[in-house]
Amino acid sequence: MIKQIAVFLENEAGKASACCKVLKDAGVNLYALSIADTKEFGIMRIITEDNAAALSALKSAGYLCSEVDLVGVEVPDRAGALSDLLIALGKGGISVEYMYSYAGVDGHAKIAFKTAMPEKAILILNEIGAKVI
Amino acid sequence: MQYFQKDIETMSKDQKKVLQSERLVKMVKYVYENQKPYRAKMDAIKLKPDDIKSIDDIYKLPYTVKQDLRDAYPFGMMARPKKDLVRLHASSATTGKLTVAGYTMNDIDVWGECAARCLVMAGGDEESIVHVAYGYGLFTGGLGMHYGAEKLGAVVVPASAGNTQKQIQLITDFGADIICCTPSYIIYLAEEFEKLGLKPGVDIKLKGGIFGAEAWSEGMREDIEKRLGIRACDIYGLSEIAGPGVACDCQYKTGMHFQDDHFYPEIVDVDTLEPLPYGESGELVITTLTKEGMPLLRYRTRDIASLNDDPCPCGRTSVKLNKITGRSDDMLIIRGVNVFPSQIESVLLKNSDIQPHYHINVDRVNNLDTMEIVVELSPSISVDEVAHVEEIRRKLAADMASALSVSAKITLVSPGTVARSEGKAKRITDRRKL
Numbered sequence: 001m002i003k004q005i006a007v008f009l010e011n012e013a014g015k016a017s018a019c020c021k022v023l024k025d026a027g028v029n030l031y032a033l034s035i036a037d038t039k040e041f042g043i044m045r046i047i048t049e050d051n052a053a054a055l056s057a058l059k060s061a062g063y064l065c066s067e068v069d070l071v072g073v074e075v076p077d078r079a080g081a082l083s084d085l086l087i088a089l090g091k092g093g094i095s096v097e098y099m100y101s102y103a104g105v106d107g108h109a110k111i112a113f114k115t116a117m118p119e120k121a122i123l124i125l126n127e128i129g130a131k132v133i
Numbered sequence: 134m135q136y137f138q139k140d141i142e143t144m145s146k147d148q149k150k151v152l153q154s155e156r157l158v159k160m161v162k163y164v165y166e167n168q169k170p171y172r173a174k175m176d177a178i179k180l181k182p183d184d185i186k187s188i189d190d191i192y193k194l195p196y197t198v199k200q201d202l203r204d205a206y207p208f209g210m211m212a213r214p215k216k217d218l219v220r221l222h223a224s225s226a227t228t229g230k231l232t233v234a235g236y237t238m239n240d241i242d243v244w245g246e247c248a249a250r251c252l253v254m255a256g257g258d259e260e261s262i263v264h265v266a267y268g269y270g271l272f273t274g275g276l277g278m279h280y281g282a283e284k285l286g287a288v289v290v291p292a293s294a295g296n297t298q299k300q301i302q303l304i305t306d307f308g309a310d311i312i313c314c315t316p317s318y319i320i321y322l323a324e325e326f327e328k329l330g331l332k333p334g335v336d337i338k339l340k341g342g343i344f345g346a347e348a349w350s351e352g353m354r355e356d357i358e359k360r361l362g363i364r365a366c367d368i369y370g371l372s373e374i375a376g377p378g379v380a381c382d383c384q385y386k387t388g389m390h391f392q393d394d395h396f397y398p399e400i401v402d403v404d405t406l407e408p409l410p411y412g413e414s415g416e417l418v419i420t421t422l423t424k425e426g427m428p429l430l431r432y433r434t435r436d437i438a439s440l441n442d443d444p445c446p447c448g449r450t451s452v453k454l455n456k457i458t459g460r461s462d463d464m465l466i467i468r469g470v471n472v473f474p475s476q477i478e479s480v481l482l483k484n485s486d487i488q489p490h491y492h493i494n495v496d497r498v499n500n501l502d503t504m505e506i507v508v509e510l511s512p513s514i515s516v517d518e519v520a521h522v523e524e525i526r527r528k529l530a531a532d533m534a535s536a537l538s539v540s541a542k543i544t545l546v547s548p549g550t551v552a553r554s555e556g557k558a559k560r561i562t563d564r565r566k567l
Contacts, residue, residue, distance in 0.1 A: 043519055062547060063547060064516055066515045
């Protein structure tokens, strides 16, 4: 499973920029980033090279953040590959809270997703031969 | 119709003083015999009812504060048993508990007479159709003006608050000539009339309005009078004393005529509590002279204002209350509803998803009061799911609306974001320009 950090951001200009600057100053390299925005606030979700350093830097800078487990899986480079994965998960009764894609250092496309039943999701993905990270 | 009760409203100053003195002497005896909290207060300063011989002795009486009413919650201040009471009203107090006022049938009659006098000041008479768009309920606005209109013998339309389309239909179809509502709501209505192309004097028959329950300025008055071609009168009242009708503007707007045959006003220095002369600004203190259900002696209203005794061309001889300029406590009035920051605090303290650090922003947008409560999330909550954070906000907004009786926009921020202050916290930013 992948450790993701979620950061709560007020809906103000420069908030995401200030947050990234904190990570830069801590020397933390980012693998993936996704922002969920609402009218009132935003949530920045990141996967980093060094979560411990990222969390400590963000917390001491006053950010409200939490570390959560995501299921990560490699997606083969062909049309319909993601659809096949999601159909299998759906059949197994897995509901996905949110997900986003990212490219790992190896250049292969990957997705990370949040579910209430990660163990079961991993079992299903293994059954269909998907490469779980 | 010039007056509702000419004899009283135009009584000479000397006659008025005799009447006030007689009533005060009787009132003090009555409260001493019937209200335990007053007997205790008077005994504590060794004051006997016989020591009060005229209205000039009023300064000897002890003050009453909101806390006294809270300590006596709910019925400890009542001077009469339940069989004599016919109505309860209540408004917000500082810690979630309500301030309760009990009325006898006679109290309701007196209040109705006072409200009727005010409706005449606004241009009403027994032929009037009085549209009451104040809320009906524990809040005194709706029922107060309703009973006033009936006393006057007018036709009352108990529209209550809300549902603007329906209100407009009633006002145009029934041809109301007098309207009672908050000043911000009449401006909102004026804008709606304009949007719908309804012309004052043609489609809208209003000629006078009584607007109270929230602060408004001379500028707003001019705006209302110009847009609607009506006489816009400010009215003062508070549920502890009697709702709207304690004081009201006549057409000359020389200050609100205080119904000082029933309610005796004083202005005192906020810090020293020394009585101040006419013209000087301080806290308004009211003594009821005729109330039966829950009389109050020298009740500190927390409203800041001044009195004036200049003659008024209308012929009424009462002392007059100039516009309320502020509060001596931190109470906010949002869309006519009293809100204390401590009520907000008690809701926040019950919720473990957030921290009780908050800031209140009050503004007036399109002539309606808005309140935003900026509050910090707890560091221990998980923030990765939008739905979870949204749920925290939704629940807080619902709890707040139910505790305050008025809605507030909740804005969640990170822990440590709300400014901490040393000493007395400045938790309110009021941007309303009055």
